[in-house]
Amino acid sequence: MYETILSPVNYGGLQLKNRIIFAPTTFGLPDEEYLAEVRRLAEGGCAMLIIGDVPVGKSKFEKSLFDAKGFAFYQQIVEIAHKADCKVCAQLHQSDSNMMAMLKYIPAVLAKKLTPDQLREKLNAEVEPYITKMPKRKIEAILAGFGKAAVLAKQAGFDMVQVHGDRMCGSFSSSIFNHRTDEYGGSAENRARFAVEAVKAVHAAVPEFPIDYKLAVRQEDPHYGNAGVLVEELPVFVPLLEQAGVTSFHVTLANHSALENTIPPASHPAFGQPGCFLKFCDAVRQYTRLPLCGVGGLNDPDFVEQQLASGRIQCAAMSRQLLADPEWVNKLQKGQAKTIHRCVRCNKKCLGGLMAHQGTRCIYDARREEK
Template identity: 70%
Template sequence: MPGILTRRLSPDDLRKRLNQAVGPYITKLPAGKVAKITDAFGEAAVQAKTIGFDMVQVHGDRMCGSFSSSLFNHRTDGYGGGPTHRARFAVEAVSAIRRRLPDLPIDYKLAVRMEDPHYGNAGILVSELPVFLPMLERAGVTSFHVALADHSALTDTIPPANHPYFSSQGCFLPFCDAVRAITDLPICAVGGLNDPNFIEAQLQDGRMDCAAMSRQLIADPEWPNKVMGGRVDTIRHCVRCNQACLGGLMAHQGVHCIYERKN
């Protein structure tokens, strides 16, 4: 924090240092502490239910994803090793919720790590999905939100239009296809989605059951109303420049959109 306050470190420098610290932290956590953390997911869900939430999402891209990743998790106990053991943290977290709330929908942010080329450091490989997905389903997951794993460059998980690999709309849909081949649970897709016709085609093809978007709703919060009202031609489409949204976030200036400058 002194480095940030004195501007010797940029927010991006801090992020890189935090990412480098994930592996040692995950690997060295005492097993008793790990169990307390996974149990706390259940208590958190109870609080969410009490104040009126209809569902919860277990974010499989933070501690769950870090424990799941062979790049970060070098433990030699029951929480580390092969994919079955690396899935234990996430399974325990979901199970803790399900024990307390038998009927609450549980969405799981499924972070997929990619190789050849390498993108993402947390999460799991596509080849590990057949191990992880059935375990998560049995634990109580009712839907999956599928995206690229994090703990790498933010411009990979929130890719701009000029990204060298994830430049196309629906850039993470191939991960959804891999998940769909294993599970019948609902799948939520994300990744540069902004065109109603494209999204509708993916829904009809069964590649996803729900479309998630953030930058597009920052560019035009009326997107859903315009689609439902037949005013598609009036949509302000996100151009995925990342200048004022991600850029504003990283500069601690708030999340905005370049369209605001034009109004």
């Protein structure tokens, strides 16, 4: 019944056993719990896990490929996934948060005078001067890091890398944040330069490796997202990224507004419907024939099958739905679609848990633990 979902696909040079991908997700869990979640997701039948926010340099805040402990942790993730016949993609990213600016807000956060949303607003306000004033030597060092990280990701066993097109790539791309007057600012071609050079660095370092690109699209009228690329700028950005070495696009809404926009609940005024970001895939499709991965409110197998069978997208990415029921794919294979725990997009324990520093979880967790 779900022939397309369950059929293999060549996704940008990587053969996947089916069309379902676990979308990059921040978990905020202790290592043991996180690895257990990786195991559940991989054994649940999805074709690939995208491991979010793998830094392109040494980091005090995240697991890094550039130190022995972090490298070994990523190797564990890969080993767990591969045992379940699940591919793994490393999402290479560089934060666009000004860490020095962040330090001045820590006392207010610790004293609970700043909520997580208020902190986010203040950090977003720091992005424009940080990107606009960044010295070229720092830009060059970060870009070189993308290539070095790709080499390490391959050595750790990852099957693919994804260049995170939000974060720093997205902020350089955005006319809202990027007010530079050199070759990295101004025109759409110039604002695309940082992302294009990041992809080129990866491609030069691991020439035959598949490169996914998280393409963050900014929407106007009504306005959502502040980083990323306007729909009108896609004719510039998409061909340049493809020429640089991108082999597939993971298309979504741009970040740097409220998290409820990029992780929209069912009650969201603009993105409450299933497949809420697929319209951005339609826009990207006009400028490339590369495989597209869609995301956003994809919880109904019948709806997902329709989008895949029509060729609108080649893969479907999910986070909240696979957290609600990691066995989503296995249940389809067994003819048990009616037993799937459907994500209701309430955001209570996933986004809510993360924002409360309790980790990304799900309202169905208690039911799962009872079994």
